[in-house]
Amino acid sequence: MFTRQRILCKAALKHVRRTFTLTSILFIIFSLCIIDTARVYANTGGTVVYTPTSSNESIAYARVLRLQHSGSANGTLLSTFEHWTTDGSPASFIIEQSTNDGQSWQQIATVGDGETGGDHPWSHMWQPALFEFPQTLGSYSAGTLLLVGNVVNLDASFTHFESWRSTDHGVHWSYVSTFQTGGAVGNPQGSGIWEPNLQLDKNGNLICYFSDERQASRYSQLLGHIVSTDGGDSWGSETLDVASANQSDRPGMVTVVKLPNSTYIMSFEMCGYVNCEVHIKKSSDGDTWGSDPADLGTRVQTSDGRSFGHSPYMVWSPAGGSNGELILAAQREYYTSNNGTTPEDYRALMINTNLGNGDWSWMPAPAVPANTSSNCNTNYSPGLAVSLDGTTVQLVTPSSIGSSGTCEIRSGSSNAAIIPYRDPFGGGTDAGWNTYQGIWSVSNGIYTEQSSSTNGDKSLTGSTGWTDYTLRGDVELTDSNNAGFMVRVSNPSNGADAQSGYFVGLDNNNGQLLLGKQNDAWSTLQSVAVDGGVSLNTWYHVTIKASGCTFTVSAQPDGGSTTSFSYTDSNCFMSGQVGVRTWNTSRAAWKNISVSSI
Secondary structure, three states: OOOHHHHHHHHHHHHHHHHOOOHHHHHHHHHHOOOOOOOOEOOOOOEEEEOOOOOOEEEEEEEEEEOOOOHHHOOOEEEEEEEEEOOOOOOEEEEEEEOOOOOOOEEEEEEEOOOOOOOOOOOEEEEEEEEEOOOOEOOEOOOOEEEEEEEEOOOOOOEEEEEEEEOOOOOOOEEEEEEEEEOOOOOOOOOOEEEEEEEEOOOOOEEEEEEEOOOOOOOOOEEEEEEEOOOOOOOOOOEEEEOOOOOOOEEEEEEEEEOOOOOEEEEEEEEOEHHHEEEEEEEOOOOOEOOOOOOOOEEOEEOOOEEEEOOOEEEEEOOOOOOOEEEEEOOEEEEOOOOOEOOOOOOEEEEEOOOOOOOEEEEEOOOOOOOOOOOOOOOOOOEEEEOOOOOEEEEEEEEEOOOOOOEEEEEEEEEOOOOOEEOOHHHOOOOOEEEEOOOEEEEOOEEEEOOOOOOOOEEEEOOOOOOOEEEEEEEEEOOOOEEEEEEEEEOOOOOOOOOEEEEEEEEOOOOEEEEEEEEOOEEEEEEEEOOOOOOOOOEEEEEEEEEOOEEEEEEEEOOOOOEEEEEEOOOOOOOOEEEEEEEOOOOEEEEEEEEEEO
């Protein structure tokens, strides 16, 4: 259940991690944390990227990069994450590699504090960013990797941006420089620098965007950037990008993406607003953002009333239409109407196929992090990377270890809400599906729901922005009542008819094929008798074509005749996800689910 206490808990954990509050205060904060009994489930927790090997390790803030300019290494995934020690011993960024699209990971390098002397090496390696040069920059060829991160000492009196370079796809790294320095972590106000992100501007210069507390008397925190014209060997002075007229506002966690029309878009959290809501802001060249720094951009929200909060991360995919597709992750998801958490909290990505303009859509996340331990800030600053063709998306994110452990990093991949779509069940997973009630499992390419305690159990996939399409799939009932498929679904939650959308089902009791409309209530639109009735333990192949407001439906049992009808709903829902659903039956199964364009 959503409470203000839970929001304060997560915000406190984020702040405490940067303020080294005394153990007694940590205990008080953790005692306030209520671990979710999650209201929406998916069966896929993802693949372990890294698990701490000692009790003094802590990790968070995951990043992933897919190589695209590295010749035969193209397609390889590299991942790193925050890594710090609680006893003051030196820490390092750990570089993990996957050559099989995240199915398994292996450590290929560690990258430690590059500074020497004094009390170096330091113990806290925070907020890494990985960047692959898409072209020659300075004296460095395309495919060169640059890693930047925030290196912090034990008492958090200094924050230093350091950089390292690799010319062999991440196996070996050399220290480049400490290129920005900040002051202490503060409570409530510090003077540090945070969260670097790298991108090229329109002139082909390397840009480092970051959060900055060094002008705290005027801006509690601002977003700015610096420019390098030589591939990161040297950097210019800071330019402000987002700086609120309200001193207490704290824009942060910036990521910048270049769009196919050669403009730029940034995502960032706007703390000081409720739930550190996620905003976007645009630039024609990557250097000048909006009308001026006081322009705070626009809030990201979906057409079915959802918004993101805390630690966003955005990428662009070449798939999804003429403009490609923006994919956005963040730690939490909320209703825009009341700022309460949604059923998909921690387990959704947002989608925009219109260059960031207008309302966004959302899809289930490829993997679902465990939120079971107060010692892990679950899903804090997740990372994304798309496949080379853009049709799949890889998520890396912090996930709880057990009921009291720290975080580990997990990854998962799924279709990036791209049509044509085919279910992942043949691979033994339901990655990219969110379930609402019920007990779900995958085996031998078959998706099964088995529960007699609830009605209207459902599982959904795809984008709430999908419009006209044809869904095909097979369904089998092994108990009485009905089961089938859903189309054009948005705003779902637990409950028999708790969504806006349509259900096409086979009813064993009445021997019918039916179409119903749901909008927190049920309305039968059409039903026809199936020749010979609806048999148990028989697979039926179902086709649903949703075109405009007309739905063309057919069902055919193995070796039997086809039952079909067409219905036009004059006040129809025009877009939404696809899914499967049961009604008052103890078991049903599905396979061979696909979605194609009309």
